[in-house]
Amino acid sequence: MDIEKFREHLLKNKMVEKRTEDYxxxxxxxxxxxxxxxxxxxxxxVNELVNYTEFLVTQDKDSVLVFLRALLNYANFAKRNDFVEAALDIAESYNAMDNLYARIAEWHGEATRDEIFEGLTIPPLGIHPEKKPQFTKKVLKRVEEKLGEDKLIALLKPCLHEGLGGDMDKDRKDYHELGIDAFLEKKRQDRVKEFEKHRDDGTPAFAQIVDDDVVEYVKNNQTSGLGKREGNIIYVTKNPYQIKKLLETNDLRMKRFFACFCPWVRGAIKDGSEHEVSKHFCQCSGGWFKGYYEQLFEQPIKIEPYETALSGVPYCKFAVHLPEKVIIK
Incomplete structure (x- = not known):
């Protein structure tokens, strides 16, 4: 590990000196x-990275996030895509249950929150991701028992972590100029180009390596990007978390595991205990899209899980119910 060149890299990219030295x-x-x-x-x-982050949890759990950020910066510098994948596998959606904890208190009061979480410890960032679903099973069951099914769904719908972003001003302008169908196709083609660029540059698309097979999968996903309209519904399908690994296995359960982004449920799909996770949990994943569409259309929208890895298929597809006065050309 060439520390001096890494330091130069960070400073050249305008990272402040203190953070550079911390990393x-x-x-x-x-x-x-x-x-x-x-x-x-x-x-x-790199599969042993989680052994170190679990060690850090026992020593100083607050240091895990700084370490993972340091490692991701180093991985990008050293072109170690394998470390990018391993680090993101640990970090993905790490604060989702902390956000659920806070949301329950905000919406239903601290006493209700404390009753639901009594005796439970939110798995900290750094533990093996496949250990997290055990917590998910318990806490969602308690929420539904205490508050009911409808309120559980309402808590999950806004998404429990950061949602889909983008250049909303540009996207809204394109939508108004093109109409919904041409706009959606443009966004799908943009997604294909993103993956092609990752393939050509040798960089990962989020947490996955991209080759010709991965690009071909994305090209053939007609409802990727922001989806495709059928009548009053847009069907949108997330490109899987690990497309290459999904393509390389014939095991449906493992295909579902590689399709799913969420560490709070993926391990349960892998070990066959997903039936113990609330069927409503993927409302959170739908919520990842919800804020974007509401900004695009400038009015509330309804989005529901249609078919997901949790429900038994090797992809995650959502139904976006269009509001009134959508621009169709």
Whole structure:
């Protein structure tokens, strides 16, 4: 690990000096940990990264996020896409249950929140992602028992983490100029171009390696991007979390596992216990799109899970019920 070149890289990219030194400190601590096991950051199996983050949880759990940010910066610098994938696997949606904890208190009061979470500890960032569904099963069951099915759905619908972003001013302008159908097709083609660029540049698309097979999958997904309209409904399908791995297995359960983005449920799909997770949990994933569409249309919309990895298929598809006065050309 060339620390000096990494430091130069961070400073050249306008990272403040203190954060630069914090990141280097975390990486040196990781290197020291690896050396005790006769490994280095260049030789370690990235699948063992979670062993270190779980170790950090026992030492100083507040340091895990800084370490993962440091590692992601190093991985981008060193072109270690395998570390990008491993780090994002641990970090994805890490604060979702903290947000549920806060939302219940805000909407239903702290006493109700405390009753629901009594005896439960939210899994911290850094633990193995496949351990998280055990918590999901328990807390969603308690929410539904205490508040009822409708209020559980309402809590999940806004999404429990950051939703879909983008250049909304430009997208709204394109939508008004093109109409909904041409706009959706443009966004689908934009998504294909994104994946083609990742393939050509050798960079990961979020947490996955992109090759010709992955690009072809995205091209053939007619409801990717922001979806495709059929009557008064837009059907939108997320491109899977790990397309290449999904394509390489014939096991439907593992295809579903690789399709799902959410660490709070993926492990349950893998071990066959997904029936213990509330069937409404994917309302959260629909909520990832909801805010975007509401800004685009400038009015409330309804979105529902249509078919998901949790429900039994190797993809996650949502139905966006269009509001009135959508521009159709």
């Amino acid at each position: 280097i400190e975390k990486l040196l601590e990781y290197q020291e940990y690896l050396e005790k096991q006769k490994q280095t950051i260049e030789t370690v199996n």
